[in-house]
Amino acid sequence: MLAALLVLATLPQTNLMETVPPEALRATVEKLASFQTRNTLSPTLVEAAEWLAAEFRKIPGMQVELMKYVAPKGQRIPEEREVLQVVATLPGKTDRRIVVGGHLDSLNIGVDPATGRAPGANDDASGVALALECARAMAGRQWENTLVFVGFTGEEQGLIGSRALAERARKEGWNIEAVLSNDTVGSSGNKAGQKDEKRVRVFSDEFDPTPASDARPAHSSRELARFVEFVSRGKVPGFGIKLVLRADRFGRGGDHTPFAQNGFDAIRFIEVHEEYSRQHTADDLPEHMDWNYLANVTRTNLAALTALADAGPRPTNVRIARDQGHDTKLTWRATPGVRYVVYHRDTASPVWEKSIEVGPVAEFTVAGINKDDHFFAVGAVGGVPVLAR
Numbered sequence: 001m002l003a004a005l006l007v008l009a010t011l012p013q014t015n016l017m018e019t020v021p022p023e024a025l026r027a028t029v030e031k032l033a034s035f036q037t038r039n040t041l042s043p044t045l046v047e048a049a050e051w052l053a054a055e056f057r058k059i060p061g062m063q064v065e066l067m068k069y070v071a072p073k074g075q076r077i078p079e080e081r082e083v084l085q086v087v088a089t090l091p092g093k094t095d096r097r098i099v100v101g102g103h104l105d106s107l108n109i110g111v112d113p114a115t116g117r118a119p120g121a122n123d124d125a126s127g128v129a130l131a132l133e134c135a136r137a138m139a140g141r142q143w144e145n146t147l148v149f150v151g152f153t154g155e156e157q158g159l160i161g162s163r164a165l166a167e168r169a170r171k172e173g174w175n176i177e178a179v180l181s182n183d184t185v186g187s188s189g190n191k192a193g194q195k196d197e198k199r200v201r202v203f204s205d206e207f208d209p210t211p212a213s214d215a216r217p218a219h220s221s222r223e224l225a226r227f228v229e230f231v232s233r234g235k236v237p238g239f240g241i242k243l244v245l246r247a248d249r250f251g252r253g254g255d256h257t258p259f260a261q262n263g264f265d266a267i268r269f270i271e272v273h274e275e276y277s278r279q280h281t282a283d284d285l286p287e288h289m290d291w292n293y294l295a296n297v298t299r300t301n302l303a304a305l306t307a308l309a310d311a312g313p314r315p316t317n318v319r320i321a322r323d324q325g326h327d328t329k330l331t332w333r334a335t336p337g338v339r340y341v342v343y344h345r346d347t348a349s350p351v352w353e354k355s356i357e358v359g360p361v362a363e364f365t366v367a368g369i370n371k372d373d374h375f376f377a378v379g380a381v382g383g384v385p386v387l388a389r
Contacts, residue, residue: 016236016299016302016303017237017299019137020133020295020302021295022294022295024129024133024136025126025129025130025133028128029186029294032048032051032052032120032125033121033125033285033286035047036115037106037114037115037118038120039108039113039114039118039156040071040113040153040154040157040160041076041078041114042113042115043114045083045104046084048104049085049104052086052104052128052132052151053086056086056132059088059090059135061090061140061142062088062135063088064087065088066085067084067087068082069085069154069161069164070083070164071083071160071161072160074157075157076157077160083153083161085151085152085165087148087165088149089146089148090135090138090148091146092142092143092145092147093143093144094146096146096177096311096313097145097148097177098148098176098180098308099148099176099259100131100147100148100181100305101127101131101148101150101152102125102126102128102129102130102131102183102185102255103124103155103156103183104152104153105153105154105155105156105157106118106120106156107123107156108281110281111282119284121285121286121288122185122186122278122279122288123278123279123280124183124184125186126184126186126289126294130182130298132149133298134149134301134305135147137302138306143309144309144311145308145310147305150162150165152255155183155255159258162181162256162257162258162259169259169264170263176259176264177314178384179256179259179264179266180228180266180267180301180305181255181256181266181267181269183254184274185271185297186291186293186297187273187275187288187289187290187293188272188293189273189275190273190274190275191275192273194272194273196271197293198240199272200242200269201241201269201271201272202229202241202267203246203247203248203270204221204222204225204246204267204268205247205257219263219265220265221256223265223377223384224265224266225267226243226350226351226352226385227352227383227385228241228267229243229351230343230351231304232303235300235303236296236303239296239299242272243350248268249270255268269301275288311383311384312335312381312382312383313338313380314383314386315332315333315334315340315380315386316332316333317332317333318331318332318377318386318387319389320376320388325370326368327365327367327368327369328370328374328376329363330342330363330365330378332378332386332388333362334361334362335380338380338381339380340357340364340381341355341378341379341380342366342376343376344366345375346374347374352385357381375387375388
């Protein structure tokens with residue numbers, strides 16, 4: 001009986017394998033890599049940003065902004081300068097926003113930043129191509145929530161563009177439900193002979209700088225990561241997510257971090273086995289990439305996006321009843337008409353193991369599962385679960 005209630009996803013019936021053609025991803029990457037450089041300090045970054053904005057403008061219903069911000073003087077920026085990045089918005093019925101993107105700028109450490117060759121195919125034309133293809137796939141209908149597709153810049157100079165957008169979002173009161181940053185997601189192997197065609201890593205931070213209250217839903221980038229793994233599980237045949245329970249790799253960062261620091265749920269997708277000699281060098285070329293792998297990472301993002309795009313608002317005040325017993329009762333503050341899902345997992349498991357769709361209610365008892373040995377959460381159908389306390 002319980003098996004009939006398990007909910008592994010809330011996606012509409014769509015063929016993700018057909019939705020994302022590898023050839024389209026390849027065309028975008030090859031175009032971006034054809035620029036001499038896309039370094040934040042180069043004039044060709046403007047050309048690349050204008051090209052990307054034009055591609056987004058071809059998508060029906062898309063609102064495209066060439067966002068200007070000031071990059072301050074720093075280690076890789078000799079003088080303060082104005083920089084562009086691309087922000088494309090597909091309006092939904094609500095102001096809740098889902099952000100997906102990659103960084104448009106490239107870097108070759110060994111050459112003049114303004115003129116030296118820096119193709120940046122995998123790092124990170126791959127993530128930009130993914131965001132563009134997701135936008136094409138999601139267009140054509142109005143979703144419940146607003147979708148934002150970003151080509152960040154200033155990443156290689158210290159996450160400057162993503163910080164500018166995250167701080168703008170906080171100041172303007174954007175209601176961001178999730179940020180999916182994709183950086184270096186186009187290769188399945190490296191020169192050391194390591195290869196993993198079946199998984200993409202997802203990094204997340206557990207820290208939430210703005211604690212929840214009864215009026216404000218709890219946020220957690222780690223719970224976003226667990227949800228994305230859960231909701232995409234089995235959606236792309238032979239492919240899945242490897243959760244890494246760290247904010248990012250040692251000594252390095254990504255565009256998800258400024259969003260997490262500003263109180264938004266944000267995670268980073270990256271291939272399992274990086275090839276470091278093809279990062280920040282002239283050898284970061286399209287011919288070293290695996291287009292089927294990049295397509296599967298894109299499909300995995302889409303599986304998450306199509307769930308998040310139609311999700312209702314998060315529950316607040318999610319609580320576990322403190323009584324003793326073999327069952328576990330959960331209560332929460334619900335929004336009228338919103339359907340909810342209850343999740344649970346063993347305390348030793350890093351991923352959600354089971355879910356039960358419970359409908360438009362504000363309490364539910366999980367029979368036969370005790371609170372001592374398990375974690376519980378409640379989320380709107382398609383939405384990020386809120387951990388029960």
